[in-house]
Every structure is written in structure tokens, then in C-alpha cells.
Amino acid sequence: MIANRSRVFGRTLAMPLKRAPIMRAPIRAPVRSYATGPVAGAETPVAGKKSALRTLGKWTWRAALYGTLLGAGYISYSLYRESNPSKQKPQSDHFANGSKRKTIIILGSGWGSISLLKNLDTNIYNVIVVSPRNYFLFTPLLPSTPVGRVELKSIIEPVRYIARRTTGEVLYYEAEATDIDPVTKTVKVKSNSQKNDYELDLNYDYLVVGVGAQPTTFGIPGVYENSSFLKEISDAQEIRIKIMRNIEKAASLAPNDEERKRLLSFVVVGGGPTGVEFAAELRDYVDQDLQKWMPELSKEIKITLVEALPNILNMFDKKLVNYAQDLFRQEKIDLRLKTMVKKVDSTKITAKCEESTESIPYGVLVWATGNAPRDVCKGLMDKLPEKQNSKRGLLINSKMQLLGAEDSIFAVGDCTFYPGLFPTAQVAHQEGEYLAKVFKKLHKVDQFEYMASKNNQTNENISDLTNKINNLKAQIEDFQYNHHGALAYIGSEQAIADLAVGEAKYRLAGSFTFLFWKYAYLAMCLSFKNRILVAMDWTKAYFLGRDTSA
Ligand code: FAD
Ligand code: NAD
Numbered sequence: 001m002i003a004n005r006s007r008v009f010g011r012t013l014a015m016p017l018k019r020a021p022i023m024r025a026p027i028r029a030p031v032r033s034y035a036t037g038p039v040a041g042a043e044t045p046v047a048g049k050k051s052a053l054r055t056l057g058k059w060t061w062r063a064a065l066y067g068t069l070l071g072a073g074y075i076s077y078s079l080y081r082e083s084n085p086s087k088q089k090p091q092s093d094h095f096a097n098g099s100k101r102k103t104i105i106i107l108g109s110g111w112g113s114i115s116l117l118k119n120l121d122t123n124i125y126n127v128i129v130v131s132p133r134n135y136f137l138f139t140p141l142l143p144s145t146p147v148g149r150v151e152l153k154s155i156i157e158p159v160r161y162i163a164r165r166t167t168g169e170v171l172y173y174e175a176e177a178t179d180i181d182p183v184t185k186t187v188k189v190k191s192n193s194q195k196n197d198y199e200l201d202l203n204y205d206y207l208v209v210g211v212g213a214q215p216t217t218f219g220i221p222g223v224y225e226n227s228s229f230l231k232e233i234s235d236a237q238e239i240r241i242k243i244m245r246n247i248e249k250a251a252s253l254a255p256n257d258e259e260r261k262r263l264l265s266f267v268v269v270g271g272g273p274t275g276v277e278f279a280a281e282l283r284d285y286v287d288q289d290l291q292k293w294m295p296e297l298s299k300e301i302k303i304t305l306v307e308a309l310p311n312i313l314n315m316f317d318k319k320l321v322n323y324a325q326d327l328f329r330q331e332k333i334d335l336r337l338k339t340m341v342k343k344v345d346s347t348k349i350t351a352k353c354e355e356s357t358e359s360i361p362y363g364v365l366v367w368a369t370g371n372a373p374r375d376v377c378k379g380l381m382d383k384l385p386e387k388q389n390s391k392r393g394l395l396i397n398s399k400m401q402l403l404g405a406e407d408s409i410f411a412v413g414d415c416t417f418y419p420g421l422f423p424t425a426q427v428a429h430q431e432g433e434y435l436a437k438v439f440k441k442l443h444k445v446d447q448f449e450y451m452a453s454k455n456n457q458t459n460e461n462i463s464d465l466t467n468k469i470n471n472l473k474a475q476i477e478d479f480q481y482n483h484h485g486a487l488a489y490i491g492s493e494q495a496i497a498d499l500a501v502g503e504a505k506y507r508l509a510g511s512f513t514f515l516f517w518k519y520a521y522l523a524m525c526l527s528f529k530n531r532i533l534v535a536m537d538w539t540k541a542y543f544l545g546r547d548t549s550a
Pocket of ligand 2: 220270271272273274275277308313314340368369370422424486487488
């Protein structure tokens, strides 16, 4: 049998080489059928259909081939461009016409600041970026990292790379802004590296504050000491280590030991999207991976989500919220709604639920109850007490100008508070893009002002330049936020989407929405390298399981 099969196989392979003209004959079948008379009438439509199908097949195949080649070419070119930036124009004090080149200092390397940097014309300003975090972090996929569905390195992009890809030179200080003086237009920065500590005073013409926010604890005692936040890479690493340690420690105890039960109780406080997505990822890890390697222990793991309000995910449509809550109950995530945490000890949280007070023991506690302003912003607000009187963030106007320092300070993203704008990546990203356009217009205004200030101008010229300046200033429109919708992963390969396309609203939930979620986040990744790494991580986790080595 084996010999036979290999003979046939061998002949098939040899044929096209030796008898190529005969092999082509079937393609001409319709022509031959005309020549054979009566049969032709019966066979022509079938043959014609076949030939049409074959042509369609051929073109589809070609289209797929060319599409793949084009796609591969585009990806290769993009990767090449990303990793081989072209030469940058150096910074300078003045332009060729003698006018001063202004300095923009951008604080932060998050969604708002990096979106501005990517879109800013760095040939017309001296741009300085100051951020203690030397990379951009793609936060939407951060909840997938503690349990190893996505690797941390796949969702970051170094600031130096982003800065190097702009057309004009950009300076970067890996440092924290500690104080902003709106009168002298100075920022005090302090490096946070242990070896090369330095402090500097940097002068700016324009300052963009994009320092984000810090996790809020609402002053609840014990939160800082005992829980982990989920905002930075270091938080994700800390959570992973705590989970893995607890699992190993619990494995060394007898099955009915109370301590084992506590160690395997994972509690998430805050039913916003951060808490929900993390609880969902954790449940997936336990059900899809851990149960293969530690089947008995995995059954003992308890995941609890504590939320003060009657529902989780309050920014989503009610139907989607119910869908998510039902799935959580099915997946055995213990939902504690209307339960407000009041105190955190090293082994338990104390919460108020309606009229009663309860104690919930935990082994790992993740705290995700939203944002609070950073110290540098509080310091800035204190310097402008008449205009900055909100506890929620820097107050800005509709042009992103800081109230009280409109001529020189702008603020974007989570560090700001403006009614109707939520602290999301989507908002911060659009604000960054908007500011880049504003700075382009401000540069033109500066140029006309410089011309008008020259001694050799006639009155007519000055009035013409003044008109131009006023027109340009009037052209700086208010920021218009374009809400595309909200997405959240809810576990078991399901997601919810509250989408807005123009005036229309679409609400989706389920496995197909999860594919859309994946597609949307891949498209949003900052670089092609990130896209490829994230796609590879998902594939790896699907086929080989999550890598949770701590
Ligand atoms: P950030 O992105 O937080 O960046 C702040 C930057 O400022 C950082 O680089 C920081 O190091 C730097 N910085 C801090 N202090 C200083 C200082 N003193 N001086 C200089 N620099 C400083 N939003 C969505 O729209 N969709 C999502 O799916 C989504 N998922 C999220 C998941 C998680 C886990 C989290 C935590 C948030 C998520 N968000 C999401 C919200 C989104 O990440 C934020 O709204 C967004 O990051 C805000 O951007 P930002 O630029 O204001 O601040
Ligand atoms: P959040 O502010 O959206 O939610 C925090 C939740 O914690 C609230 O529901 C609040 O009621 C609850 N809470 C507060 N104090 C509590 C207490 N003592 N006990 C129990 N519950 C308490 O916070 P977040 O999830 O960290 O999100 C922060 C921002 O980032 C939001 O604007 C959010 O939209 C955005 N984000 C978006 C996504 C997404 O679009 N997929 C994902 C993550 C974060």
C-alpha cells in the first residue's frame, strides 16, 4: 500500500514538468465541447459555470496572494520605519528670520502627552518631555498582564523611541516635576534614578501638564499598606507575585485549613472597568490554566468583587451591565454590590453592606476605586486659589488652557477636571491631538507678532498683521470630544461594547464582541511592534497557556 501510494504521488509530482501542454488542456474544455456537436449543447452552461467559478477562484486566490504580499510589505515597511528613524533637525534658540523659537515642556508620558508629542510639529518648537516613567504604557491591556495573558513588555513603548521618531529633536528627562511656578514659568524637576540624582529648573514658554492621576483610597485606613493598585507595570508585577506566592503557600497547607482558605481568597474592590476586567482575567486564569496544573486547589480559589453602588460598570448601558453581572455570577465571581469598604487590615476588609457591617477575609487585595490628583497638580492648584478650587483635578477651559494661567499652561487627560469629559484614554488621546493643532496655530500667531514688533513696519502692515493674528486666534476652535464608545472584557472570552457611531448607539455583548475588542485594542496599540507582540501573546496564551512565572 505504501509503495503504491508513493508511486502515484511520485507520478503526480512529475507530470507537470514532463507534460505541461496536456495539463493545460482541461482549461480549454468549453472550446473542445463546441467542436463535438450535440454534447456541446448540454455541456456548455455547466462548463461555462465551471469556467466562471474557476476564474473567480483564480482571481480570489490572486487577490488573497497580492493582499497578503501587500500587507506583509506594509508591515515590514512600518516596522523598518519604526526602528530606523530618519535624521532629526536639532533644536535652536532662533529661527532663520531672527524670531525666538519657543519652548514647550510636556509633563508625562501617558496617553495625553504622547498623543501630543506624536502629532506636534517639533520643527517649530523646542520640545522637552519630563516623565519619571521612561515608556508609554498601553493601559487597556494592563488587566491582562498579572495573569500572563499579555506580557508587560508587549504593551510599552520607550519614550526615547517615540521622541526619536519625530522630525525635530526632542529632549527627554527621566524625572518627576515637583513644582510648577506659573509666574516665573519654571518647572522644578527631580530625577528619580538612584545613581544619577539631579534637580533642575526648566523654563518654558508653554507648559502642557499631562501627569495623569494617582489611585484614590478615599482616605480609607489600611489601603496603602495592604492592597495593590492596578495602574502601573510595577503594580501588575506585584499582583502576580502575590497571587503565585499565595497559591504555593496554600498548597503546603491541609485542604481544610482556614489559612489556606484565606490565602486563596482574592478580593477586588471597585466595580469600575479596571476591577471588572481584572476579576474576569483572574477567573479565566483559574478556570483555563490553573485547573489543569492544580485541579483540586483551583476549585478552592474564591474571587470576590466588592462595589459600593448597586451595579458594576456604571458608565455602560443597563442591559450590558446585567449581561456582565449574570456572567460573573455564572462564572462564580462573588459579586458584593452595595458594599462599601470602610477599613482594611492585613487579612480582612471591613465593609458596610446596607445596614450591616461585614468582614471579608482576603489573601490578595486589589484596589481599583478610581483616581485622585497628583501632588504636583495639588501644588499648582494651591498657587492659583482663585481659579483652581476643585478637588477632582486641574480646572481647564474648552481650549485646554489652565484656568488662572491661560496664556502659558495647558492640561490634558486624567489630571484635569472638565464637566462631560471622563478620565479615559480616549479623551486624553483626543486632547493631545487637539493641542498639537493648537500649537501649530499659536506658532503662526507668534510669527506674525514678531513681524509686527519689528521697527520697519508701516501702519498699514501692522494693521494687516493684527488682522491676521486676530483671525488666527479666532480659528482656534474649542475642543470637541468625539465619543466612540466603551469596551470592557468580562471573562470567558466575552466582552461588552457600548458603541457610538454618529448619533447611533450600538450595544453588543458576547464572544463576537470579544473579537471586536481584540481587534479594537490591536488597532489602538501605539506601534506595529506592540501590535505584533500582543497578537503573539494572545496566540501563545491560547495554544500554550498563560506564562505566570513570577
Ligand atoms: P497617564 O496615561 O496615567 O500618564 C501620566 C504620565 O505622567 C505617566 O507617564 C506618569 O509617569 C507621568 N507622571 C506622573 N507624575 C509625574 C510628574 N510629577 N511629573 C512628570 N510626569 C509625571 N481608558 C480607556 O479609554 N479605555 C480603556 O480600555 C482603559 N483601560 C484602562 C485600564 C487600566 C488598568 C487603567 C488603570 C486605566 C484604563 N483606562 C482606559 C484609563 C486610561 O488609562 C487613562 O484615562 C489614561 O491613561 C489617561 O492618560 P493621561 O495621559 O492623562 O495619564
Ligand atoms: P472607576 O472610577 O471607574 O470605578 C471605581 C468604582 O469603585 C466605582 O464604581 C465606585 O463606586 C467604587 N468604589 C469607590 N469606593 C469604594 C469603596 N470604598 N468600596 C467599594 N467600592 C468603591 O475606576 P476605575 O475602574 O479604576 O477606572 C478609572 C477610569 O479609567 C475611569 O474613567 C474608567 O472609565 C477608565 N477605564 C476604562 C476602561 C475601559 O474602558 N475598558 C478600563 C479601565 C479604566
